[in-house]
Amino acid sequence: xxxxxxxxxxxxxxxxxxxxxxxxxxxxxxxxxxxxxxxxxxxxxxxxxxxxxxxxxxxxxxxxxxxxxxxxxxxxxxxxxxxxxxxxxxxxxxxxxxxxxxxxxxxxxxxxxxxxxxxxxxxxxxxxxxxxxxxxxx
Numbered sequence: 001x002x003x004x005x006x007x008x009x010x011x012x013x014x015x016x017x018x019x020x021x022x023x024x025x026x027x028x029x030x031x032x033x034x035x036x037x038x039x040x041x042x043x044x045x046x047x048x049x050x051x052x053x054x055x056x057x058x059x060x061x062x063x064x065x066x067x068x069x070x071x072x073x074x075x076x077x078x079x080x081x082x083x084x085x086x087x088x089x090x091x092x093x094x095x096x097x098x099x100x101x102x103x104x105x106x107x108x109x110x111x112x113x114x115x116x117x118x119x120x121x122x123x124x125x126x127x128x129x130x131x132x133x134x135x136x137x138x
Contacts, residue, residue, distance in 0.1 A: 022098065023048045024085065027060045028074035035074040038088050038117030042076075045091030049076075061086075067130055070107035084130070088115030093127050093136045105130040 024042060028035035030053035042049050054060060061068075061075055064084050072087025083097055084105030097106045106127050108115050114122045121138050129135045 021046055021048060022081075022094075023050070023079040024076045024094075025050045025052060025079060026074055026076040026085075027052050027054055027057065029053070029055060029057055032073050034088070034111065034117045036117070038074065038115075041116035042091055042094070045094075047091065047094070065130075066105070066107070067132070070109045070128065070130065070132065072107060072109060073111055088112060088117050089127050090116050090121060090125070090136075090138050093138060096136060103129050103135070106135050 024047050026035070026039055026049055028051060039049050039051050057075070061071055064075060064077065066075055066084060066086050070086055074087065076085035077083075078085070078098065081098065081101065083103065085094055085097070086105060086107035086109075088108045088111065089106050093106055097103050106129055108125060108127050111118060112125055113119045114125045123138065125138045126134055127136045127138070
């Protein structure tokens with residue numbers, strides 16, 4: 001039993017360790033400063049982020065399948081998995097998403113003031129998966 005428990009813990013730890021360093025392409029409006037703040041948050045967490053400035057975010061979101069009701073100001077794509085990050089989602093939530101391959105994407109809808117790039121996490125930021133179900137509270 002101890003062996004099985006140890007194997008599960010190591011497996012979970014390795015999936016989170018693997019998540020950091022993942023390549024993410026983020027599409028953002030060139031005039032949006034909070035998007036740059038989120039990119040810095042992700043880089044600080046160990047992700048390899050490439051930012052692409054575009055004034056046609058609506059087309060980007062439509063092509064990537066971002067639900068309109070979950071939209072925010074920028075959209076990221078995890079290069080290795082194709083999973084989508086919509087808006088100011090914390091890095092630890094991206095790690096959780098990467099450890100859950102069945103999740104197509106996660107969102108911090110709108111522009112919440114208690115999210116990376118906008119402000120300080122306060123334990124009340126709710127992120128949702130692309131079906132609209134709560135995914136994490138940070």
